[in-house]
Amino acid sequence: MIKLRAWKKSGIVFLLCVATALVAPAQTFTSLVRFKGSNGEYPSSPLVQGQDGSFYGTTEYGGANNGGEAFRISTSDRLRIYSFCSQTNCLDGGSPDGLVLNTDGSFYGTAEYGGVNAKGTVFKITPKGSLTTLYSFCPQTGCADGSFPIGLVLGDDGIFYGTTAAGGTNNDGTVFKITPAGLLSTLYSFCSQANCADGLSPNAGMIQASDGNFYGTTYEGGENESCGYLQFGCGTVFKITPQVH
Numbered sequence: 246m247i248k249l250r251a252w253k254k255s256g257i258v259f260l261l262c263v264a265t266a267l268v269a270p271a272q273t274f275t276s277l278v279r280f281k282g283s284n285g286e287y288p289s290s291p292l293v294q295g296q297d298g299s300f301y302g303t304t305e306y307g308g309a310n311n312g313g314e315a316f317r318i319s320t321s322d323r324l325r326i327y328s329f330c331s332q333t334n335c336l337d338g339g340s341p342d343g344l345v346l347n348t349d350g351s352f353y354g355t356a357e358y359g360g361v362n363a364k365g366t367v368f369k370i371t372p373k374g375s376l377t378t379l380y381s382f383c384p385q386t387g388c389a390d391g392s393f394p395i396g397l398v399l400g401d402d403g404i405f406y407g408t409t410a411a412g413g414t415n416n417d418g419t420v421f422k423i424t425p426a427g428l429l430s431t432l433y434s435f436c437s438q439a440n441c442a443d444g445l446s447p448n449a450g451m452i453q454a455s456d457g458n459f460y461g462t463t464y465e466g467g468e469n470e471s472c473g474y475l476q477f478g479c480g481t482v483f484k485i486t487p488q489v490h
Contacts, residue, residue: 278323282307285314285325290343290396292318295372296350301326303341303354312339312359315352315370326374335359337378338366342396342450345405347425353379353405355394364392364412367405367423379427388412390431391419396450398459400487406432406459408447417445418463420485433485436477441466444481451485459485 280286286307292300299319308314312330316323330339338356345353351371360366360381367380383392391409398406406422413419413434420433436445444463451461460482467478 277318280304280307284308284323285316293344293346293352295346295352297372299372301344301346301352301372303343305340305342305357310335310339313341313356315341315344315354315374315376317372326372327370327376329356330359335363336361336381337376338368341368342394344370345397345399347399348403349425353397353399353425355396355407357393357395362388362392364388365394365409367394367397367407367427367429369425379425380423380429382409383412388416389414389434390429391421394421395447397423398451398453400453400459401457402487404487406451406453406487408449408451408461410446410448415445417441417466418447420447420451420459420461422488430488432488435463436466441477442468444483445477457487459487461485 285304287305289305292302295301299317301317304314306313309328310330314325315327317326338359340357342355347353351369353369356366358365362381362383364383366378369377369379392412393410395408395410400406404422404424409419415434415436417436419431421429421431423429444466446464447461448464449462451459453459463481465477467481472479
């Protein structure tokens, strides 16, 4: 499998505490976990704090099946809560892209590959490690619903929003929304404008701003000119409005 993004070759989970004294400020740095393959490889997304006060995160690879892990960590210990690709043909997904805490106390996220169609999944996982696959991408002809998802953001309407790096009408990525129950809708297919002026291949998740709109970036597209080895420009920053629910 060809990865859609390049990662640093080492990873450390850490907490950085900055002293607030006005005189002689000092910093205390503590390495809590050093990943080494068997306990995960290449953590690539921020940690999220659960309702229990612990921190939760994912690694892209490593673990029991080399499909990545979801883990819990405190200042004193670390606990593997799920090893991805535990199911035959990675039906539960592989290479997770971080977690988002929902109001129900569970975490939601995407796995970049695996699932029924080997094009990635959206999943829900409890703090104790019970995983439910909510959606497997590419059940539609030509992966019109998208493929290879890249992270989620929880909207203020209680629905999750995300992007896929490929798939959609033009096979250049999508913006989608998905309910906590797993009902997915495609909001936008990239490269819908001439010469991909609207961008293509989003390579990171989105944020929701105070205006209620979602903002993100695409790796390619934009200006109608080549950019190094890229055919359709050097990328874009975009804004998309949520659909009326």
